[in-house]
Amino acid sequence: MQEKKEIMRRHRLIVLIGFPLGVIIAFLFAIDTIKDGIQGQSGLTFLFSIELFILAVIVFFKPDFIPNLSLIFSYSTVIFLFWLTISNINIAYHDSTYGRHFIGDSLNGLMGWITIIFIFTYLSLSRKKNFIFTIATFGGLLAIATYHFMYLGTFEISYYISRWLNTIIGVGTAILLINRIGNLQTHYATYDSLTGLLNRKAITQLLEQEMGRSERYNRPLSIIIYDIDHFKNINDTYGHPSGDEVLKSMSDLVNKTIRKEDFLGRWGGEEFLILLPDTGKESAKFLAERVRVAIEEYQFEKVKHLTASFGVATNQIGWTQENLLLYTDNALYEAKHSGRNRVTSYCANQKL
Numbered sequence: 481m482q483e484k485k486e487i488m489r490r491h492r493l494i495v496l497i498g499f500p501l502g503v504i505i506a507f508l509f510a511i512d513t514i515k516d517g518i519q520g521q522s523g524l525t526f527l528f529s530i531e532l533f534i535l536a537v538i539v540f541f542k543p544d545f546i547p548n549l550s551l552i553f554s555y556s557t558v559i560f561l562f563w564l565t566i567s568n569i570n571i572a573y574h575d576s577t578y579g580r581h582f583i584g585d586s587l588n589g590l591m592g593w594i595t596i597i598f599i600f601t602y603l604s605l606s607r608k609k610n611f612i613f614t615i616a617t618f619g620g621l622l623a624i625a626t627y628h629f630m631y632l633g634t635f636e637i638s639y640y641i642s643r644w645l646n647t648i649i650g651v652g653t654a655i656l657l658i659n660r661i662g663n664l665q666t667h668y669a670t671y672d673s674l675t676g677l678l679n680r681k682a683i684t685q686l687l688e689q690e691m692g693r694s695e696r697y698n699r700p701l702s703i704i705i706y707d708i709d710h711f712k713n714i715n716d717t718y719g720h721p722s723g724d725e726v727l728k729s730m731s732d733l734v735n736k737t738i739r740k741e742d743f744l745g746r747w748g749g750e751e752f753l754i755l756l757p758d759t760g761k762e763s764a765k766f767l768a769e770r771v772r773v774a775i776e777e778y779q780f781e782k783v784k785h786l787t788a789s790f791g792v793a794t795n796q797i798g799w800t801q802e803n804l805l806l807y808t809d810n811a812l813y814e815a816k817h818s819g820r821n822r823v824t825s826y827c828a829n830q831k832l
Contacts, residue, residue, distance in 0.1 A: 704791070
């Protein structure tokens with residue numbers, strides 16, 4: 481939730497900086513076209529600058545409107561650029577002194593801006609809206625090519641093919657890079673770098689979701705928190721690299737032991753949490769015991785023999801997420817202080 485607010489804040493900041501700059505640039509362009517005697521282009525450019533100003537004002541007071549305004553901005557910008565290009569083609573048709581290369585320059589500018597708009601829409605809009613935007617944009621480019629052919633008697637195929645390919649390659653590469661960066665950021669924000677398990681933040685978010693589902697549908701929910709016994713001795717005796725290898729090996733072992741529908745995360749240090757959706761108390765205890773035995777029987781490199789202590793608790797009506805975590809942690813505390821290498825389940829009437 482916090483990340484979503486931060487993304488929205490940054491998006492709003494970009495809009496509030498970019499749109500006013502767009503107003504200034506569009507306004508100066510409109511003045512320039514008036515000096516050149518191109519009244520149609522200047523009029524539309526003035527309208528475009530006014531639109532950008534209105535959008536900026538709306539975003540300033542109503543930031544929640546950003547997704548819809550982004551769609552309006554994307555379509556109106558492309559339409560505006562299309563109109564300028566068609567206008568240049570029309571001028572070339574009526575004025576033989578108008579150099580053919582100016583049309584190429586116009587198309588270059590159009591394609592450059594469309595690349596930017598594509599990236600903007602990819603980051604701002606849903607997949608469905610992006611698909612519609614892509615089809616509409618390239619359909620518009622085809623319409624320009626047809627218009628060009630009708631007015632100038634030549635398809636000027638090199639202009640369109642080269643610039644379409646440039647746009648497709650440019651946008652495709654940018655989107656692949658954005659996807660790659662986004663996937664890496666998501667991975668680093670979700671998974672523990674040492675063990676490859678869900679990190680504390682990610683497992684906490686999943687727990688929050690499953691708590692809501694448990695209450696909404698009256699379904700059981702249990703969690704297990706386990707801790708490697710005497711882990712400090714491993715680091716002191718064999719060194720921290722060996723301790724890290726133990727954490728990785730144990731994570732792989734437990735991942736193979738639990739069910740596919742369960743979630744395993746590193747809770748902190750040598751402590752781990754298993755989230756068990758749709759699982760009651762007895763089933764959770766059974767699974768915890770199965771994991772405990774698997775760890776006890778496994779032969780680790782260098783260290784060889786290890787054990788772990790387990791605390792188990794099942795969600796009850798009226799409990800909060802904090803209650804469930806506290807009671808599971810209390811059960812783990814009891815297991816460690818009762819001799820370790822055992823599973824203890826929380827009972828409401830037990831003294832911890």
